Amino acid sequence: MSKGILLGLLVVVAVAVLGSTAYAADKDGFVVSVAEGKLIMSDKDGKNEQTHAIAATTKISLDGKAAKLADLKKGDGVKVTVGADGQVSAVAATRAKAPG
Numbered sequence: 001m002s003k004g005i006l007l008g009l010l011v012v013v014a015v016a017v018l019g020s021t022a023y024a025a026d027k028d029g030f031v032v033s034v035a036e037g038k039l040i041m042s043d044k045d046g047k048n049e050q051t052h053a054i055a056a057t058t059k060i061s062l063d064g065k066a067a068k069l070a071d072l073k074k075g076d077g078v079k080v081t082v083g084a085d086g087q088v089s090a091v092a093a094t095r096a097k098a099p100g
Contacts, residue, residue, distance in 0.1 A: 025081075025082050026079055026080065026081050026082075027041070027043075027050065027079070027080045027082065028043075028044055028077075028078070028079050028080075029041045029042050029043045029044050029050075029077075029078060029080075030042050030044075030046060030074075030075060030076065030077060030078060031072050031073060031074055031075065031076040031077075031078050031093065032049055032074060033074060034069050034070060034072050036069075037053060037054050037055070037069075038051060038052070038053060038054060039051070039052045039054050039069065039072070039078075039080070039088075039091060040052075041078050041080065052080055052082075052088050052091075053087075053088065054069050054088055054091065055087065055088070058088050058089065058090065058091060059089065059090045059091070060072075060090075060091045060092075060093070061090075061091070061092050061093065062076070062093045062094070062095065063093075063094055063095055067093070069091070072091075072093050073095070075096070076093045076094065076095050076096075077093060077094040077095075077096070078091060078092070078093045078094075079091070079092045079093075
């Protein structure tokens with residue numbers, strides 16, 4: 001096998017492996033609704049709703065304190081961290097304070 005063909009095959013394999021790798025990602029937006037094991041959120045513009053499965057092991061916080069999914073309310077700011085495996089690993093929510 002010539003060196004050129006071998007190098008080409010290595011490049012193809014590298015692209016296939018790296019191209020299929022999932023990367024962790026954060027998604028910011030607002031809570032639309034919550035249900036048992038499910039979070040529906042919108043993007044920062046209040047559009048593009050997304051549904052996320054929330055496992056019992058997912059770390060959830062509200063205003064920096066440990067919370068339950070049921071503690072989150074519509075309109076809370078939310079940052080969802082999705083791991084390389086595609087599963088939600090953390091949900092960090094903030095509640096807007098009423099003016100006063």
